[in-house]
Amino acid sequence: MGNQEEKKMSEKHRKILEAAIDTFAEKGYAATSTNEIAKKAGVAEGTIFRHYKTKKELLLSIVSPTVAKFVAPHFVKSFSKEVLEGEYDSYEEFLRKLAYNRYEFIKQNFPILKIFIQEVAFHEEFQKPYFNLFKDVILPNFTKVVVHFQDKGELKKLPPETIIRFTISTIAGTIFTQRFLDQKQDFNQELEEAISFLMDGLSPGQK
Known part of the structure; x- marks a missing residue:
């Protein structure tokens, strides 16, 4: 069960990173909101903040x-x-x-x-x-x-x-x-x- 939970999380995490890459590349860092990234990744905005405290931390990652x-x-x-x-x-x-x-x-x-x-x-x-x-x-x-x-x-x-x-x-x-x-x-x-x-x-x- 724990493993499956981890897998699910890493899949979500991967989707966040992919959505962030796409959105930052398309619109630039300043014009991108974490809300847009969350929508594109199909996750709640809060999920992003569980992994990254700020938008800059997400970019750095x-x-x-x-x-x-x-x-x-x-x-x-x-x-x-x-x-x-x-x-x-x-x-x-x-x-x-x-x-x-x-x-x-x-x-x-x-x-x-x-x-x-x-x-x-x-x-x-x-x-x-x-x-x-x-x-x-x-x-x-x-x-x-x-x-x-x-x-x-x-x-x-x-x-x-x-x-x-x-x-x-x-x-x-x-x-x-x-x-x-x-x-x-x-x-x-x-x-x-x-x-x-x-x-x-x-x-x-x-x-």
Whole structure:
């Protein structure tokens, strides 16, 4: 009996989290009420407050543990394994793999990533775990790729961190603006143009 009660509760709990993710992603944190979340989850508002004292606590529980436990490690492991640890003949080939791999990832995880992006700028407590994850895991592997192609003479001798920043902001910016703005545009073509744009800017050019 106890087990069944627990199961029922965890099912309700899951529904609350799913409803919160959907509603926060759709309307933003500030415009969402716990009452709306409760309606969407099919539970009484009081049920939410049995799990979370405040709306902010509910948001923190979504963005921190959920992203940290499920999305972030998946992001880091799959990104390292599928992209950063691969072998490439050129930085352009690497960029193509990076761009299409992350596009698929963002498509699959868009609602929670949208919440993360909306809220991470405003809540300092969200920021540290992700910055540490980036600094400890992604940055060293990404740096190896950049240095490798700098040594081959394919990339300008800029600081690797600068090349990484330009690469991430261009690829991520192209993907996210397409998701938020004009989804009718031929996205593959836009991604290819972003790759060409990066290569034009990062290649050493003729001496």
